[in-house]
Amino acid sequence: MAESRTWSKASMTAQALGRIDPVTRAIVPPIHVASTYIRDPDNAYSSGFIYGRPDNATIRDTEAVIAMLEEAQAGALLFSSGMAAATACFMALEPGDHVVASAVMYWALRNWLVTEGARWGLEVELAETDDLAKLRAAVRPGRTKLVWVETPSNPLWTITDIAGAAEIAHAAGARLAVDSTCASPFHTRPLALGADIVMHAATKILNGHSDVIAGVLAARERDAYWERIGRIRSGSGAILGPFEAYLLNRGLKTFFVRAAAQARSAATLAERLSHHPLVARVLYPGLPQHPGHDVAARQMENGFGFMLSVQVKGGEQAAIGTAANIRLWKRATSLGGVESLIEHRASIEGPGTPCPPDLLRLSTGIEDPGDLYADLDEALSAAHR
Numbered sequence: 179m180a181e182s183r184t185w186s187k188a189s190m191t192a193q194a195l196g197r198i199d200p201v202t203r204a205i206v207p208p209i210h211v212a213s214t215y216i217r218d219p220d221n222a223y224s225s226g227f228i229y230g231r232p233d234n235a236t237i238r239d240t241e242a243v244i245a246m247l248e249e250a251q252a253g254a255l256l257f258s259s260g261m262a263a264a265t266a267c268f269m270a271l272e273p274g275d276h277v278v279a280s281a282v283m284y285w286a287l288r289n290w291l292v293t294e295g296a297r298w299g300l301e302v303e304l305a306e307t308d309d310l311a312k313l314r315a316a317v318r319p320g321r322t323k324l325v326w327v328e329t330p331s332n333p334l335w336t337i338t339d340i341a342g343a344a345e346i347a348h349a350a351g352a353r354l355a356v357d358s359t360c361a362s363p364f365h366t367r368p369l370a371l372g373a374d375i376v377m378h379a380a381t382k383i384l385n386g387h388s389d390v391i392a393g394v395l396a397a398r399e400r401d402a403y404w405e406r407i408g409r410i411r412s413g414s415g416a417i418l419g420p421f422e423a424y425l426l427n428r429g430l431k432t433f434f435v436r437a438a439a440q441a442r443s444a445a446t447l448a449e450r451l452s453h454h455p456l457v458a459r460v461l462y463p464g465l466p467q468h469p470g471h472d473v474a475a476r477q478m479e480n481g482f483g484f485m486l487s488v489q490v491k492g493g494e495q496a497a498i499g500t501a502a503n504i505r506l507w508k509r510a511t512s513l514g515g516v517e518s519l520i521e522h523r524a525s526i527e528g529p530g531t532p533c534p535p536d537l538l539r540l541s542t543g544i545e546d547p548g549d550l551y552a553d554l555d556e557a558l559s560a561a562h563r
């Protein structure tokens with residue numbers, strides 16, 4: 179009886195799968211820092227480890243936790259950053275392949291796609307993937323090899339129907355990859371919804387403490403494409419360092435409590451700010467008036483995430499002024515950490531951004547939600563005096 183019981187993801191994550199170091203019985207496994215491993219006298223490598231660039235035991239420990247979270251049959255691969263993970267998915271394609279990506283998505287990846295991705299020979303088409311009819315019109319059967327979707331997507335939190343996008347991609351002979359950074363495994367299970375690959379900037383809420391740059395991919399099927407991605411990581415030296423992998427594993431132990439608290443706070447803030455006299459609009463998929471709310475309610479679980487944006491009355495100067503007057507929130511880029519961050523997003527994205535100039539992006543941390551609201555309320559007033 180007891181052996182057949184399976185524990186919840188929350189329990190498994192809290193204990194990093196319950197692994198115990200076989201040598202010392204330590205409850206926290208050691209950090210494997212070796213760059214190289216002893217070859218056996220018979221010329222074999224009986225441990226399976228040869229050199230630090232392709233693989234590492236500390237990396238594997240952390241990958242196993244994320245593979246469990248994502249229900250990834252083929253496992254997970256950790257990369258030196260979210261961008262390294264994402265770009266490996268595109269570098270595993272052939273020059274001439276057609277790819278469709280969300281028009282509203284993480285700015286740096288969008289830039290990479292239309293510059294370096296195009297130089298790689300990819301034909302990149304941006305589509306409003308939150309409208310499945312537009313996605314269907316953008317894919318070219320037989321020519322499109324990868325559909326890349328970010329949901330909720332930066333910084334408007336548009337929602338793409340993952341199951342619908344998977345059906346469209348697969349019917350055209352393409353794979354579906356989902357950047358699930360802002361949903362996190364707490365809210366969305368892209369592989370269970372039909373995606374082939376899920377990607378996270380583990381820099382964000384998976385690590386949760388703003389002290390690691392890391393990325394991860396997890397896959398449903400161990401096919402030739404997934405193996406090529408592994409070779410790209412190894413060949414380009416894009417594996418995560420063991421210290422970062424350890425920190426990420428440590429951060430993951432509190433992932434469920436952090437994600438729950440952050441989502442609860444974000445929902446409270448979104449609701450309260452939507453009635454604020456100096457706020458023109460709140461963008462949060464949990465609000466019934468958000469254009470993606472119905473799809474989000476269907477495909478997200480445990481709430482709607484920790485990210486929201488507000489459009490401030492008075493335009494760009496009022497938005498920048500609000501950020502300037504903030505005290506508890508930290509004025510910084512990035513997201514998903516325990517400390518709440520505020521950012522005037524158009525300033526960092528620069529010319530050509532689809533981000534409205536009056537928009538502030540909010541990453542909700544674990545501080546007292548009453549304090550977070552009061553700080554925003556005072557900063558909004560100060561900017562409008």
Ligand SMILES: *Cc1c(COP(=O)(O)O)cnc(C)c1O
Nearest residue numbers: 259260261284359379381391392
């Ligand atoms: C931060 C982020 C990335 C890139 O991750 P890095 O670790 O900074 O390279 C990609 N996608 C989303 C949605 C992100 O927020």
